[in-house]
Amino acid sequence: MDKSLSTLYLVIPVLNEAPNLPRLSESLRATTASFQDRYRTHIIFVDDGSIDDTVKAIAANCHDLETSIVRHEINQGPGYAFGSAFEYLSERLKPGDWVCTMEGDNTSNIDLLNQMFQRTGEGYEVIFASPYMYGGGFTNTDFFRRFFSFMANTYVREFLGIPGIFTVSSFFRLYKAEVIQALQKIYGKRIIASKGFECMIELTMKLVFRNSMISEVPMVLDSNKRIGKSKMKKLKTVWGYIQVGLQRNSWQRLYQQNRLHE
Known part of the structure; x- marks a missing residue:
């Protein structure tokens, strides 16, 4: 492997995903091969208190891939998991690196990464995978899940002041390393304060405060690509969205107070 290449970090929170690891590892292996001439690929699994054989499944299925595992002894939530990954990356990111966050249940279509990287060539710093924009879906x-997701994204766009973005809640995103580093200077190494699924809403707001190119x-x-049920608890997530809305102004003030240090 060419050590001079910049690194593409794939950040994957996992909670009891042992059945999904064989298929996920195949996708990760294909991605590593696809980018091998452009990027060194390093996969960061954040095991968020799994009580099944997730960690063993990672070892068994990803033994030929470059991986790290960040472990939580108890389940903390996806927001906390992403925060742990960002903290892990805080001493490792270099200019030219990229960070991709994604689901661990195979619902992130990792084949889109090449298309996402094409957008970076147009000057964009952050690229979201979006079911709500034209061509997505x-x-x-089930209907309730789609309705819940639609209402959540509408609430965020219309009431939290994030217009112009179709999907603000998706985990599947690509970030320029310098964007992550800039947010860490403002909000700390973890960047994210929220512990639940509302974490992506918080992160989107902080990206918008920074005027990131999205x-x-x-x-x-x-x-159907997922084995097992979604880990999202709907009522808890709704409450999380409300809490994020209440914190919006304080996060914006914090950015304004510290942006000169960016």
């Missing part, structure tokens, strides 16, 4: 997903690519979310 949902398949094999683009989206369409993605069809297929729930």
